[in-house]
Amino acid sequence: MQIALQQLVNGLTVGAFYALIALGYTMVYGIIRLINFAHGDIYAVGAFLGLSLFGLLAVLHVGNPVVETLLALIVSMGATGLLGVLLYRAAYRPLLHARLSILISAIGASLTLEYGLFLIYSPSFLVYPHLFGRAGPSWGSIQVSWLQVLIFASSMVLMGALYLLVHRTKVGMAMRALAINQDAARLMGINVDRVIALTFFLGSVLAAFAGVLTGLYYSQISFLMGFLLGLKAFTAAVLGGIGNIPGAVLGGFLLGVLESLAAGYFSSRWKDVFAFAILIIILVVRPRGLLGERVVERM
Amino acid sequence: MLAVAAVLAAIALPIFGSPYLIDVGTQVLIYVMLGLGLNVVVGYAGLLDLGYAAFFAIGAYTTALLMVRYHAAFWPTLPVAALAAALSGVIIGTPTLRMRSDYLAIVTLGFGEIVRIAATNLSFTGGPEGVYGIPHPKIGAFVLRSPQALYVLGMAFVVLVLAGSYNLARSRLGRAWLAIREDEAAAQAAGIYPVYFKLMAYVLGAVFAGAAGAFFAVKLTAINPSSFTFIQSVTILMVIILGGMGSLPGVILGAAVIVILPEALRAFDQVRMFAFGIGLIVLMLVRPQGLWPSRIGQIERRVVAESEASVAAGVAADAAATTE
Amino acid sequence: MRRVISAIVLLVLFMPFTALGAGAQGAPIKIGVPVPLSGGNAKMGNDISQAATLAVEEWNAKGGVLGRKLEIVAFDDACDAQQSVTAAHKLVDGGVVAVAGGYCSSAAIPASAVYHDAGVAFVADASSNPKLTDQGFENVFRVIGRDDQQGPYAAGFMMNTLKAKKIAIIHDNTLYAKGLADATKAALEGKPGVQVVFFDAVTPGEKDFSAVLTKVKSLSPDVTYYTGYYPEGGLIAKQFKDLGVPGKFMAGDANNDPTFISEAGPASEGVYVTSTPLPQDQSSAKSFIDRYKKRWNQDPGPYSALEYDAVNVVINAIKQSGSTDRAAIIKAITGTKNYQGATGAINFDKKGDRTSVLYITYIIKGGKFVPVGVS
Numbered sequence: 001m002q003i004a005l006q007q008l009v010n011g012l013t014v015g016a017f018y019a020l021i022a023l024g025y026t027m028v029y030g031i032i033r034l035i036n037f038a039h040g041d042i043y044a045v046g047a048f049l050g051l052s053l054f055g056l057l058a059v060l061h062v063g064n065p066v067v068e069t070l071l072a073l074i075v076s077m078g079a080t081g082l083l084g085v086l087l088y089r090a091a092y093r094p095l096l097h098a099r100l101s102i103l104i105s106a107i108g109a110s111l112t113l114e115y116g117l118f119l120i121y122s123p124s125f126l127v128y129p130h131l132f133g134r135a136g137p138s139w140g141s142i143q144v145s146w147l148q149v150l151i152f153a154s155s156m157v158l159m160g161a162l163y164l165l166v167h168r169t170k171v172g173m174a175m176r177a178l179a180i181n182q183d184a185a186r187l188m189g190i191n192v193d194r195v196i197a198l199t200f201f202l203g204s205v206l207a208a209f210a211g212v213l214t215g216l217y218y219s220q221i222s223f224l225m226g227f228l229l230g231l232k233a234f235t236a237a238v239l240g241g242i243g244n245i246p247g248a249v250l251g252g253f254l255l256g257v258l259e260s261l262a263a264g265y266f267s268s269r270w271k272d273v274f275a276f277a278i279l280i281i282i283l284v285v286r287p288r289g290l291l292g293e294r295v296v297e298r299m
Numbered sequence: 300m301l302a303v304a305a306v307l308a309a310i311a312l313p314i315f316g317s318p319y320l321i322d323v324g325t326q327v328l329i330y331v332m333l334g335l336g337l338n339v340v341v342g343y344a345g346l347l348d349l350g351y352a353a354f355f356a357i358g359a360y361t362t363a364l365l366m367v368r369y370h371a372a373f374w375p376t377l378p379v380a381a382l383a384a385a386l387s388g389v390i391i392g393t394p395t396l397r398m399r400s401d402y403l404a405i406v407t408l409g410f411g412e413i414v415r416i417a418a419t420n421l422s423f424t425g426g427p428e429g430v431y432g433i434p435h436p437k438i439g440a441f442v443l444r445s446p447q448a449l450y451v452l453g454m455a456f457v458v459l460v461l462a463g464s465y466n467l468a469r470s471r472l473g474r475a476w477l478a479i480r481e482d483e484a485a486a487q488a489a490g491i492y493p494v495y496f497k498l499m500a501y502v503l504g505a506v507f508a509g510a511a512g513a514f515f516a517v518k519l520t521a522i523n524p525s526s527f528t529f530i531q532s533v534t535i536l537m538v539i540i541l542g543g544m545g546s547l548p549g550v551i552l553g554a555a556v557i558v559i560l561p562e563a564l565r566a567f568d569q570v571r572m573f574a575f576g577i578g579l580i581v582l583m584l585v586r587p588q589g590l591w592p593s594r595i596g597q598i599e600r601r602v603v604a605e606s607e608a609s610v611a612a613g614v615a616a617d618a619a620a621t622t623e
Numbered sequence: 624m625r626r627v628i629s630a631i632v633l634l635v636l637f638m639p640f641t642a643l644g645a646g647a648q649g650a651p652i653k654i655g656v657p658v659p660l661s662g663g664n665a666k667m668g669n670d671i672s673q674a675a676t677l678a679v680e681e682w683n684a685k686g687g688v689l690g691r692k693l694e695i696v697a698f699d700d701a702c703d704a705q706q707s708v709t710a711a712h713k714l715v716d717g718g719v720v721a722v723a724g725g726y727c728s729s730a731a732i733p734a735s736a737v738y739h740d741a742g743v744a745f746v747a748d749a750s751s752n753p754k755l756t757d758q759g760f761e762n763v764f765r766v767i768g769r770d771d772q773q774g775p776y777a778a779g780f781m782m783n784t785l786k787a788k789k790i791a792i793i794h795d796n797t798l799y800a801k802g803l804a805d806a807t808k809a810a811l812e813g814k815p816g817v818q819v820v821f822f823d824a825v826t827p828g829e830k831d832f833s834a835v836l837t838k839v840k841s842l843s844p845d846v847t848y849y850t851g852y853y854p855e856g857g858l859i860a861k862q863f864k865d866l867g868v869p870g871k872f873m874a875g876d877a878n879n880d881p882t883f884i885s886e887a888g889p890a891s892e893g894v895y896v897t898s899t900p901l902p903q904d905q906s907s908a909k910s911f912i913d914r915y916k917k918r919w920n921q922d923p924g925p926y927s928a929l930e931y932d933a934v935n936v937v938i939n940a941i942k943q944s945g946s947t948d949r950a951a952i953i954k955a956i957t958g959t960k961n962y963q964g965a966t967g968a969i970n971f972d973k974k975g976d977r978t979s980v981l982y983i984t985y986i987i988k989g990g991k992f993v994p995v996g997v998s
Contacts, residue, residue: 003841006866010833035401091580093614097606101583101599103347103404104540107533108579115573124665125854130888134865141840143867182613191617218830219886220858222663225830227529231412234405263834269420269796269826271834276409283402284394319716419826420796427827428704428798431733521733523704 006142007264008257013148013217015256016155020210021233022240022248023162024084024203030179030243030294031199032096037106039207040230041113042084046208047221048121049076054129065131069216077208084204085197093193110227117223125222128215151213158206159249165202166245175199179243179296228272232259235279241289250290302548309454313447321446323562328453329515330554334538335457335464335547336507341536342545342595343468343476344500346396347404349532350411353391354384354505356418356527358512363430363522364423373436377513384509387414388502396497411532419524429523436517449518456514460507464547472499480598530572537575540582543589543596552591651694652687652947654679654937655714655743656724656930657707657734660699663827663854666882667726670924671748672697675724677918678934688942695934700734702727711737719743720947721940721956723933726926728752729798735763744953746937748930751876752802756974762953764971766933766964767926768899768980770799773876774806776982777848777897782817784984784995785871785895787845791821793835793859795851800824803850803875820844825855832859833866840868850875857886864890871895879925884990896985896992902928902965904983904994911965932964 021043028036053072062068091109095102136145166172174195177185186192215221232255240251255275263271282289312324333355340348361380365371395406418424425431435444436452443452467473475496478486483493516522534557542553561571582589587603588596656675658668672695679693687693696719700707707730714722715737721744725731731750738745739760747755747765751773756763781787790811794804801824808819820842825835836859839847847870849859856878863872864887874883876898884891902908908928915923915931939962940955941947962969970978985992 003837006837006840007834010831010837013833014831033401035405091584094584094607094610095603096610098583098587098599098603099400100345100347101587101603101606103401104536105580105583107349107536108576108581108583111533111572111576112580113576115570115576119570119573122665123661124663127857127882127885133889138867141867143865145865186613186616193614193617214830218858219861219888220830220854224828231405231408260834264838267823268829268832268835269824270416271826273413273416276413279409280394280406283398283406287398287402317716319713322712322716426796426798426801428729428732431704432736519705519708520736521704521708523729525701525703526705 002141003264004261005139007260009142009144009148010264011257011260012253013151013256014260015253016151017210017214017229017252018233018236018256019159019249019252020155020206021229022237022252023159023245024207025230025234026237026240026242026244026248027175027199027203029237031175031182031196031296032092033296034092034096034102034106035234036092036200036203037103037230038087038091038109038113039203040226040228040233041110041117042080042087042204042226043207043211043214043229044117044221044223044226045083045113046076046080046204046211047215047225048117048126048211048223049079049208050212050215051121051126051128051221054131058129069131069212073209073212076212077205080208080211081201081205084200084207087204088197088200093196110230114223114227121223123223125220128219128221130219131216147217151217154209154213158209159245162202162206163245171195171198179294182296231279232272232275235275235282238279238287238289239282241291241293243294244289244291247289247291247293254290305551313450318446321450323558325446325450325453325518327554327558328450328457329511329518330535330538330558331457331551332453332460332511332514333508333535334542334550334554335460336504336511337535338504338539338545338547338550339464339467339500339507340504342539342593343473343480344497345400345476345480346497346501347400348407348501348504349404349529349536350391350407350409350414351504351508351535352527352529352531353411353414354387354508355512355515355531355535356414356524357384357387357505358509359516359522359526360418360424360430360512361509362513363433363516366433366517367430373434373513373517377510380509380513381506382509384505384512385502388505389498392498392501396494396501408529408532411527411529415524415527418527425523427524429521430516431521431523433516433520433522435520443517453514453518456510460510461547463507467503468545468547472496476500477595480595533575537579539589540579541589543592544599545595546589546591546593549589549591549593549596553589556590651692652689652941653694653696653717653719654934655717655719655722656695656697656934657700657710657714657722657730658697658724658726659702659730660697662701662703664702664726664852667749667880667924667926668699670927671724671726671930673919674915674923674927674930675934677915678931678938680918681914682938688938689945689947691947693938697724700725700727700730702730704730704733707731707734708737710734715741715743720949721746721937721952723937724748724930725750727797727799728755728802731755732758732798735760738762742949742953744937744940744949744956746933746956748933749926750799752799753806754798754802756976759974761957761975764936764956764975764977766929766936766966766969766977768982769976770803771806772980773897773982774803774808775810777803777807777873777875777984778810778814780895780897780984781846781848781873782811782814785846785873787870788816789818789820789842789844789846789870791839791842791844791847791870792819793821793839793847793849793851794824795827795855796824797827797851799877800851800875804848807848807850821847825851825859827851827855829855830858832862836862836866836868840866843869845870846873847871848873848875849878852877853880853883853886857883857891860887860894861890873897876925879985879992881922881992884987884992891987891990894987895995896987897982898925898985899929899966900981900983900994901925901985901992905966907963907967908965928965932962932966932969935964936962936969 236251240247543549698710
C-alpha cells in the first residue's frame, strides 16, 4: 500500500510536467491543427535559459534561492514565450494551409532548437544548482519533498489561471472563437494572427516554467530532454482530448500516474513503449480522447 | 548529360577510388535505397512517415540474427528480411492509415521508437550492443569483404530498387497515387480507395527499407539500435525533401549531399543536425519542391504558394480590420 | 535551372576529395584515439583525448620518435558500436600506426574486430569488459583492469567491510554495466547469509528513476550497487536519498568522475565508488597531474593517466621496434616489460590484459573522492 502511494506521488510529480507541456500542444492544435513538434524543445530552451540565469544571478551574488528562482522563472518564461511567437511567425505562419509542408517545417524547427542548444550549451548534459533540499512532509515511509509540493501546487495555479484566461476574458473568447472557425472569427473583427501568436506565447511560457522546475527537481538537463517528453506530453493531450484544456491537464496527470505504476509494478525499461502504446491505442480506438476534442473544423 | 557523368563516376569509383572513398560511396548507395523507399511513402503517396527507420531496423536485424545465430547464408535472408519488413508495414499501416495525416506522422514516430526500444531491451536482439560479428556475404567460395565487392553489391541493390521505383511511378499504382495526391476527394469519387493504395505504398516502402537493412547489416558487420533512431528517420526524410519529393534523380542527389557534406567538411559534421533543421524550414518556405523537382514536387510547391498567399491576405485583413 | 543547381552542388561536394592524398615520408606518425566526444560521456572522452595530446606533445618537444613528429587523430565514437566501427575504418584507412583509447566497452569491442582485421594495435585505456581481451586478438591490449576482477572486489567490500546481507544491483543493460553487475552477482551468490534481493536495469538517458528506486526501497537492502555510467549514476544517487531508500549506495568505476558528485549534490555524501585508483591517489602519477594541469588548466579526468600510459606504451613500442610497421608495433607492445607509467608498472599477460591491477573503494566526503579500502 505504501509503495502504491509512493508511486502515486511519483506519478503526480511527473504528471504535472506532462500536463504543463501538454497544454501548449493542445492549444496550438486546437486552433491551427498543427502538432508543434518543436514544443518539447521550447521546454528544453526554457530549462537552459533558466540555467544561464541562475549562473548570472550567482555571479551577481543575489543569495536568496527563492528570489533567484523567481527571477530565473520570470525571465526564462518571458524570453521563451517570445521565442514561441518567433517560431510561429518564422516557421509556421506562411505554411498554415500546406498540411505536409508545415509538419516538415515543424520537424525542422525541432531539430534547429535541439541542436542549437547542443552547439551553444553542451553536447552532453549540464547540472543545475542544488537550491532546494529534499526536506518535506512525510506520511509513514512515503517521501514527498517541498519541491514536489511546489511543482504540483504551482502547476495547478498556472493551469487554473490559463483556464480563467480562456473562459473569462475577451482574449480567451477570441481564442475559443478561432478554435471553431477562423474565417468567421476574422469576420467578427478578431485579429487572427495576433491570437494565434498569443496562443504560442502562453504555451511556451508554461513549457519554460516546466523546464526550469525540471532543472531544479532532477538536476540534469540535456539538449534532447524535450524530445521524449514532448511526445509523451502530446500523448497526454490526445488522451484527454486534443484542444481541450482540462483534458490536457487530466491527460497529463493520468499518463504520469499510469506510467509510474507500470514502471513500478511491471518494468521500468518498457515505460516509454507503454506511453507510446497508449498513444496508438487512443488514436485508433477513441481519437477524441477522454473529455472530447475541440479542434477547428477545417484548415 | 549530368546523368551520364554520374553513371561514369559511379563506375569509376570502385576502380580508382581509395577504400575510404569507396566506403563513402557505399554509404551514399544505402541512403539512395532508403530514400527511394521513403520516396514511395512520402513522395508518391503523401504519407508523412517519421518512423521509417523501423523498417530499416527490421530488415537489418532479421538478416543479422539469421546469419549470426542460425548461420544462414546472406542470400536466403533477403526474402525473409523483405517479408518481415512487409509484414510490419501491414501491421503498423492497417490501423493507422485511416488517421488524419498529422496523427499518422506522430503514430509512425511512435512505432519507430517502439521498435528501437524493443531492440534495445530484448536480449534476443542483443540489447544495446546489438549484433556484431555478422559474416560477409558469399557467392560460392568468393567472400564479399573488400570495399569494392560491397560497393558492387550495393550498386546491384540500388539498380533493382531504382528500376522498381521507376516502374511503380508509371504503373496503375503510381497513377492512383498521383491522383490521390492531387485531390483525394476526387480520386475517391473516381473509385480509388485511398486506404488500400496508401497501404500498398507503405508496405512497398517497407520492403525497400528492409532490403537496405539487410545490405547494411553485412556491410557494417555490427548493428545496434543507435542506427535506427528518430534522427535516422529524419535523415532519410531530409534526403528526399532536399532532393525533391517523388523525384528519382532528386533522391540520388539528396543522398549524395547528405552523406558527402559531413564527410567533406569536418566543420559541417558538427553542425550537421542544426543545418538539417534550418534547411528543412527554409526549404519548405522557399523551395518545397527540392533541388531536382518532379511533378509531385510541383504539387507541393503549388500548395505552399497558395498557403502563403492566403495567409498573407489573412494577415492583411487582420491588420486592416482590427477592432478590439 | 535544376541541372545548373545540381552541377554546382556536385562540384562543391567533390572538390574537397581532390585534396585527399597519402602521407609523405617525413610526415607525422599518426596514433588514433577513438573516444566519445558527444553524448553523455563527452567529458570523459575529452579528458582522454587531452591526455593523449599531452603525451604526444611531450615527445614532440624532444624531437619526436625515429626522427618524425607524432600526431593524435581523435574521432568521436559517441559510445556507440556503429560509430565506433566507422571511426575505426576511418582511422585505419587514414594511416594510423596504432590506436590507443576508447571508453565504452560496447564501442571498443566491435571496433577491435576492425583493428584486428587490419592488423593495427589497439591499446584500450578504459574499456573494462572481459570480452575485449577474451576474444583472443593478438593486437588488443588494455591498461585498465577487467570487470570480472572489479565485481568480486566490490562483492568482497560489501560483505566484509559493509557487512551487507541484502544487496540490490542496478545496471543499465549496456555491455559494461551488465558485465560488472553479473560479475558482482556471481561473486555474491552462494555466500552464507548473503542475498541479492534486486537485479534489474534502468534505461540510459532516463531522468526519473523513482519507480525503480521505490521498488528497491520496499526490499530494504543494506547496499544498493549501481554499475552504469555517471550521467545516470549521479541522478540515481540523488533520488535514492530523496526517496529515503535505506542502506548504503555504491557505484561502479564509471562513476568516479567529479560530475557524479555535482549531479548528486549533497546526496553524494557517504556514497561508495569502486574504481582503479584515481591519478591523485597514485604516487607515480603526481608529476603527470602537474603537467596535465599546466597544459590544460584543469584537473585530469579519472582515465587521463591511463590514456597517457596507453599512448606512451605505443610510442615506446615504436621506439623499441625502430619502425612504424603496424605488425612490428604489435610485437613490441606484446613484449612490454615493466614499463613505468603514471599508473604504475605495466606488463601485459598472454591475453593482453594488464597484470597486477589494483582496485580500491572511494567514499565521497566533503564533495571529494576519499580512498577507503585497498584490495
